[in-house]
Amino acid sequence: MPNANNDTHAPQTERSAQTTQALNQVQRRAVSELLRVSPVADDLARRFQEAGFTLALVGGSVRDALLGRLGNDLDFTTDARPEDVLKIVRPWADAVWEVGIAFGTVGCKKDSFDIEVTTYRSEAYDRTSRKPEVSYGDSIEDDLVRRDFTVNAMAVALPEKEFIDPHNGLEDLAAQVLRTPGTPQESFSDDPLRMMRAARFAAQLDFTVAPEVVAAMKEMADRIDIVSAERVRDELNKLILGAHPRKGLALLVESGIADRVLPELPALRLERDEHHRHKDVYEHSLTVLDQAIDLEEDGPDLVLRLAALLHDIGKPKTRRFEKDGRVSFHHHEVVGAKMTKKRMTALKYSNEMVKDVARLVELHLRFHGYGTGEWTDSAVRRYVRDAGPLLTRLHKLTRSDCTTRNKRKANALSRAYDGLEERIARLQEQEELDAIRPDLDGNDIMQVLDIAPGPGVGKAYKYLLELRLENGPMGRDAAVAALKEWWAEQQS
Structure with a gap:
């Protein structure tokens, strides 16, 4: 995978042998992962190229490829607008969906791959809105700078496989550190849910969150209040289902965010x-x-x-x-x-x-x-x-x-x-x-006691259930005798 828009590969004198070894390892993993998805990814990229647009694998897909854990969910970014994306993918994909099109995302399925193609964009919350305002960008650099963390701000331009890493995400990935492309204050102001994503990725990837990011989370914890409960819940679920949820939960508590989204936890x-x-x-x-x-x-x-x-x-x-x-x-x-x-x-x-x-x-x-x-x-x-x-x-x-x-x-x-x-x-x-149920059902009870549907049947059923729990299976004859005896007592 060729180098690109940064000085990721500094001279050996400027980097420890351990870091260099880690970088080489993640790149080897990435090559292997990208070769696996290449037929589908390259085919799609050529179609975008023929239509006059660019396409790049981006974000979590690149991160997971570098970690050797790329699945069949592929995320792409493009300079094509959503209506152009639809024209390109509809004749090619097995299925297409437009659920996220308001946010610039077109989804489709091809063979065993679930694919999302999103137009270059920038999105930000105002001070009170629970929904981000979406505007489209014109360059992949503008798109990457708006990403939540540097390890998610890398791309691979297709089909030439050019590696794009303007924020040194590869080094942070090798060091297992979460940083933001710009200042964390700017990032969290744009989308406060990113503070919870920091905790989520710590839990999923077992990464360390950079001190300046933690400091910003503490400083801006109250901003999480403008995010909808559904989005908070979804991030919390991903965190709890991660391989190391304790790590993410401890960060939510330490930063004060848990006080606002799950106050029962720090109260412990x-x-x-x-x-x-x-x-x-x-x-x-x-x-x-x-x-x-x-x-x-x-x-x-x-x-x-x-x-x-x-x-x-x-x-x-x-x-x-x-x-x-x-x-x-x-x-x-x-x-x-x-x-x-x-x-x-x-x-x-x-x-x-x-x-x-x-x-x-x-x-x-x-x-x-x-x-x-x-x-x-x-x-x-x-x-x-x-x-x-x-x-x-x-x-x-x-x-x-x-x-x-x-x-x-x-x-x-x-x-x-x-x-x-x-x-x-x-x-x-x-x-x-x-x-576990009584030896007689509702129809049996009505027949034995010669009564119509009503509260009496429910009381009789509850009595027989208690007998069943107390004594185990009684058999029909014993249950009928016990029911008649109980009923006679009720009538008297």
């Missing part, structure tokens, strides 16, 4: 009492998140990760110093579930996700009633019934919630939970616990 930094009678709830929550991630089996699980992060957010409101010197957090799981619903609703999460995460927060302490393993089969059935389809996640959350350094205590908790899971498995095999 409770002042320690002089006798240190309770653990650091903030650090505990981040550790629980780390441990939950270790238990994931089928890739990142947003519901589990959110529940792990938020499971103790009710503790600050419920902390009490007891007369015997202990610190208590009575019913913090109930308070925390309500707080979770409120925050996630404000961030515009789906109703289903709000319900699932809040339910896990509410149930995360339930296992500790198991204690010495003396739960009855009835209690185990209720545990399974209350968890419902979240049971597997509840297992992982509960195991993750053990952060004690006392190995004996940790091993005892682990053995107890092993025992509970074994009992659940045995009961599931015997009783089909995943579909």
Whole structure:
């Protein structure tokens, strides 16, 4: 990949051997990645060239190529206006979509590649707007300077494969540092969401955020207030689903941005009492998140990760110093579930996700009633019934919630939970616990009691469900006899 518009490759005397080796490595990776996508990219570039326009692979696609992790999502930039882009890609692509055309972006699919082509542009917020104002630019240099970070401000002009790096993004990539092309103040003023992107990329790429960028985030944290809840939520999700979410979350807290978008997280930094009678709830929550991630089996699980992060957010409101010197957090799981619903609703999460995460927060302490393993089969059935389809996640959350350094205590908790899971498995095999329901359904109840649909049927169903949870499967005859007996008592 030829050099281009900068002095990226300075003499050896001006650069350490280690840096040079890192740069060579990322360039080798990039060549390999670009060769893989070259047939599609070059074909598209020639079509733009024949129409009198330029085309370049840009931004995250170049960054990921240099990191050796370029997928099938390709981002291009061009001097062609959106209407011209449509004329070029429609005869060529397998499918075309115009969802982002108001922002200068045309999307299309070709073979296995999802492609976005965006006209050179500059966009900025005014002081109060939640939507950026978009204007088109005339050069790729103008386009790159408006990018969020130098590692995303590189391009490869096609089809000649000229590497364009006016802001030394390649060196920052090799050093794993996040900087802005211009001053961070200008960048964050243009789009305040970039402050959250700094934390997101730290979490995804395990990069360090440059000190001047962190300072600007602290200085301008209040600017995040003009960004819509949906955009904040989407960045938060990407951060939490990253490989190193603790790193990104810690930056949000340190910079003060979390105080504005997820205030329940920094609130966990409770002042320690002089006798240190309770653990650091903030650090505990981040550790629980780390441990939950270790238990994931089928890739990142947003519901589990959110529940792990938020499971103790009710503790600050419920902390009490007891007369015997202990610190208590009575019913913090109930308070925390309500707080979770409120925050996630404000961030515009789906109703289903709000319900699932809040339910896990509410149930995360339930296992500790198991204690010495003396739960009855009835209690185990209720545990399974209350968890419902979240049971597997509840297992992982509960195991993750053990952060004690006392190995004996940790091993005892682990053995107890092993025992509970074994009992659940045995009961599931015997009783089909995943579909706990009474031995009689609503039609059966109406027939046995000779009653019409109404509240009485619901009360009878609830009674039979309690019997089922308490006793396990009863069989039809026993259930009919119990129902008739209960009904007679109700009538008297």
